[in-house]
Amino acid sequence: MTMSAGDTLTQDHAPVEDVGAHKGIEGRSLGQIAWFRLKHDKIAMLSMFMIILILLLAILAPLITKVLGVDPTTFYRAAVDPDKGFLPKGGPLGSGISGDHLLGVEPGTGRDTLARLLYGARISLLIALSATVVSVVIGTILGALAGYLGGKMDAFISRLMDLLLAFPQLILLIAMTPVFVTLLDQLGVPGTPGRVLYLIVFIGFFGWPYFGRIIRGQVLSLREREFVEAARSLGAGTGHVLFRQLLPNLWASILVFSSLIIPTYIGTEAALSFLGVGVVPPTPTWGNMLGDSVRYARVDPLYLFIPGLALFTVVLFFNLFGDALRDVLDPRGSR
Amino acid sequence: MTTPSSTATPEAPKQTGDPLLRVEGLRKYFPIKRGIIFQKKVGDVKAVDGVSFTVSSGETLGLVGESGCGKSTTGRLLNRLLEPTDGKVFFDGKDVSHISASDMRPLRRDIQMIFQDPYSSLNPRHNIGTIVGAPFRIQNIKTEQGVKRSVQELLERVGLNPEHYNRYPHEFSGGQRQRIGIARALALRPKMIICDEPVSALDVSIQAQVINLLEDLQNEFNLAYIFIAHDLSVVRHISDRVAVMYLGKIMELTDRDRLYQEPVNPYTHSLLSAVPVPDPHKEGRRERIILTGDLPSPVNPPSGCVFRTRCYKAQQKCKEEMPQLLEVAPGHWSACHFPEEKQLI
Numbered sequence: 001m002t003m004s005a006g007d008t009l010t011q012d013h014a015p016v017e018d019v020g021a022h023k024g025i026e027g028r029s030l031g032q033i034a035w036f037r038l039k040h041d042k043i044a045m046l047s048m049f050m051i052i053l054i055l056l057l058a059i060l061a062p063l064i065t066k067v068l069g070v071d072p073t074t075f076y077r078a079a080v081d082p083d084k085g086f087l088p089k090g091g092p093l094g095s096g097i098s099g100d101h102l103l104g105v106e107p108g109t110g111r112d113t114l115a116r117l118l119y120g121a122r123i124s125l126l127i128a129l130s131a132t133v134v135s136v137v138i139g140t141i142l143g144a145l146a147g148y149l150g151g152k153m154d155a156f157i158s159r160l161m162d163l164l165l166a167f168p169q170l171i172l173l174i175a176m177t178p179v180f181v182t183l184l185d186q187l188g189v190p191g192t193p194g195r196v197l198y199l200i201v202f203i204g205f206f207g208w209p210y211f212g213r214i215i216r217g218q219v220l221s222l223r224e225r226e227f228v229e230a231a232r233s234l235g236a237g238t239g240h241v242l243f244r245q246l247l248p249n250l251w252a253s254i255l256v257f258s259s260l261i262i263p264t265y266i267g268t269e270a271a272l273s274f275l276g277v278g279v280v281p282p283t284p285t286w287g288n289m290l291g292d293s294v295r296y297a298r299v300d301p302l303y304l305f306i307p308g309l310a311l312f313t314v315v316l317f318f319n320l321f322g323d324a325l326r327d328v329l330d331p332r333g334s335r
Numbered sequence: 336m337t338t339p340s341s342t343a344t345p346e347a348p349k350q351t352g353d354p355l356l357r358v359e360g361l362r363k364y365f366p367i368k369r370g371i372i373f374q375k376k377v378g379d380v381k382a383v384d385g386v387s388f389t390v391s392s393g394e395t396l397g398l399v400g401e402s403g404c405g406k407s408t409t410g411r412l413l414n415r416l417l418e419p420t421d422g423k424v425f426f427d428g429k430d431v432s433h434i435s436a437s438d439m440r441p442l443r444r445d446i447q448m449i450f451q452d453p454y455s456s457l458n459p460r461h462n463i464g465t466i467v468g469a470p471f472r473i474q475n476i477k478t479e480q481g482v483k484r485s486v487q488e489l490l491e492r493v494g495l496n497p498e499h500y501n502r503y504p505h506e507f508s509g510g511q512r513q514r515i516g517i518a519r520a521l522a523l524r525p526k527m528i529i530c531d532e533p534v535s536a537l538d539v540s541i542q543a544q545v546i547n548l549l550e551d552l553q554n555e556f557n558l559a560y561i562f563i564a565h566d567l568s569v570v571r572h573i574s575d576r577v578a579v580m581y582l583g584k585i586m587e588l589t590d591r592d593r594l595y596q597e598p599v600n601p602y603t604h605s606l607l608s609a610v611p612v613p614d615p616h617k618e619g620r621r622e623r624i625i626l627t628g629d630l631p632s633p634v635n636p637p638s639g640c641v642f643r644t645r646c647y648k649a650q651q652k653c654k655e656e657m658p659q660l661l662e663v664a665p666g667h668w669s670a671c672h673f674p675e676e677k678q679l680i
Contacts, residue, residue: 226456230519233414233448234473235440248460 044324134204139211147219161209252329259322361422384583397574453512510541
C-alpha cells in the first residue's frame with residue numbers, strides 16, 4: 001500500500017518520458033486489500049475456521065453418523081433405563097454418555113444426542129442461511145430503490161418497513177403456523193419441508209426491513225457522490241446506476257450485516273422451535289432439542305447443556321466474524 | 336412568486352456565426368415543501384433565475400461568482416442532469432431543455448462534464464479501465480481497436496501511464512484522479528465539456544498542470560468549455576469570455592480582458608477588488624470595495640436589482656426596477672442602472 005501510494009504521488013511530477021517506467025505493478029482491488037487484512041486478523045481467521053468446521057459437520061452429518069453407527073431417529077432402548085422413567089443409563093450426570101453414544105442419549109426415547117445435534121444443525125443452518133438470503137435480497141433491492149429514487153417511492157417503502165418492524169410477528173407466527181402448514185400440505189409440501197419453507201419465508205420476510213434501512217441509508221449518502229452524476233451525465237439509466245455503480249459499493253455492508261443477521265436468525269429459529277411453532281420432532285433442530293431438554297434439566301443437565309453450547313458457539317463465531325469483517329471492510333473503522 | 340415575470344428574461348447576447356450552445360432565460364427553481372404526507376409547496380429556491388448566454392465551438396466561457404450563486408446548477412442544467420423550470424437550452428441548434436432521457440442519450444456524447452471533487456467523482460470500486468471505459472459501455476459504442484486499447488490511448492493522452500489500467504482510484508493522487516476524470520470526459524470526443532470547478536480541489540502546482548492539459552486538449556479537439564470556478568485568476572487564465580453571476584443572475588458578461596480591465600458592473604468591481612495584488616505599492620494605493628451584509632437568500636431575493644442590498648451605488652431606482660442585461664459596448668453586457676468603468680487590477 002504505502003509503496004504504491006508514494007509511487008503514484010511522484011508520478012504527477014514525473015517527466016513525460018518516465019511514463020511506462022513502472023511496469024509490472026499490479027493494481028490491488030479493495031477486495032484483495034480486505035482479504036489481506038483479514039488474513040492477519042487472528043480472531044477473524046479463528047471464527048472463519050470454526051464456521052467452516054460447523055458447516056462441514058452439518059453437511060457431512062449423514063456420513064459422520066454412519067461412521068459412528070448411530071441414527072437420529074432410532075430409539076436406542078438399550079441405552080435408557082425403563083425402571084427409572086426411561087432416563088439414560090450411566091454416564092456422567094446421568095447423561096448416558098458412552099462409547100456407543102458419544103454425547104449421550106435423549107431421555108425417554110433413547111435417541112442419540114450427537115446424531116440429533118448434527119442433523120439439527122442442518123435444519124437450523126438451512127433455515128438461518130436461507131432466511132438471510134431472503135432478507136438480504138428483498139432488503140437490498142427495496143432499500144436501494146428507496147434511497148436512490150427518493151420521493152414517493154421512498155415514502156412508500158419506508159412506511160412499509162416501519163409497518164413490518166412494528167408488527168407483532170411472534171404472535172402472528174404462532175397464530176398462523178397451523179393455517180400455513182395445512183395450506184402447504186394441501187399444496188403438496190408435506191410436514192417438515194413445509195414447516196422449514198414456512199419458517200424461511202416468514203423469518204426472511206419480517207427481517208428485511210432491518211436490512212433495507214441500512215442499505216437505504218448507505219444509498220442516500222452514495223447517490224450524492226459525483227460518480228453517480230458522472231454516470232448519469234454519460235447517459236446511464238437507473239438500472240446501471242443501481243447495479244453497476246452503487247451495488248459494488250454496498251457489498252461490504254451486505255457481507256457484514258449478513259454475517260451479523262445469520263446468528264440472530266439461528267436464535268430466532270431455535271426460539272420458535274423451542275416454543276413448538278417451528279420444526280417439530282422427530283425432525284431434530286437445536287430449538288426443539290432445547291425445548292425438550294428443559295423437562296429433564298434436573299436429572300440430565302448435560303442434555304440441556306449440549307445443544308445450548310452448540311447454539312452459543314455458532315452464534316458467537318458468526319458474530320465475531322461479522323465484527324472482524326466490518327473492521328476489515330470499513331476503512332473508517334477503529335483499525 | 337411562482338410565475339417568473341416575463342420582464343426578467345434578457346435577450347440572449349447575439350454573436351456572429353451559429354453558436355454551439357445558446358441559453359435563453361434559463362431558470363431553475365427548487366421547490367421547498369412542508370408537511371409529511373400532504374406536501375405543500377411553501378416557496379422556491381431560485382437557484383438560477385433568467386440566465387442567457389452563448390458559447391461557440393472551441394471557445395471557453397468562464398462562469399464566476401461566489402458560493403451559492405447558481406454556477407454549478409447552471410452547468411447541470413446544460414447537460415440535463417437537472418431539468419430547467421423555464422427557459423431554453425439550444426445545443427447545436429437543438430432544443431434540449433425538456434427532451435426525454437432517451438432522446439438526450441445520443442446528445443450526451445457531445446456534452447461531457449468534469450467534476451469538482453476528484454475523490455468522489457470516481458467510483459472507488461471500479462478500476463481505471465472500467466471508469467474510463469464506461470462511456471463506451473453506457474453509450475454502447477464499439478471502437479475499432481477495442482475498448483481496452485482506446486482507454487489506454489486516452490490515459491496516455493492525459494499524461495497517465497496506460498499500464499495503470501487495472502489500478503483503482505485510491506492508488507492515485509488528486510491530480511492524477513482529475514486526469515482520469517478528464518480522460519473519461521474525453522472518451523466520446525465531445526464538442527463541449529462542462530468543467531465544474533475542475534481545479535479548486537487541487538494543489539496550486541497541480542492546478543497549473545491540469546489547466547494546461549485542458550488548454551492542450553481544447554486546441555487539439557476544438558473543444559468548447561464552460562469553465563465554472565470561483566478563482567478569478569484561474570478563470571482569467573483559461574477563458575475567452577467571462578460571465579459573472581450573482582444570486583442566480585448574470586451581472587456582467589464580456590471578453591476576458593475587458594472584464595478584468597474595464598469592468599462596469601459594481602458587483603464585478605467588488606469581486607475584482609477582493610483579488611490580492613502582488614505589488615504592495617499598488618495594493619496600498621488601490622481602492623477596495625468591501626461588501627457589507629450577507630448574501631441574500633435565493634428563496635426570497637431582493638426586489639429590483641438582486642445586488643442592491645450590498646451595492647455601494649444602490650439608489651431608489653435599484654429597488655423598484657430590475658436592471659436588464661444590456662450591451663454597454665460591443666460584446667460587453669452588464670445588468671446595472673448605473674454602470675461605471677473602473678480599473679481595479
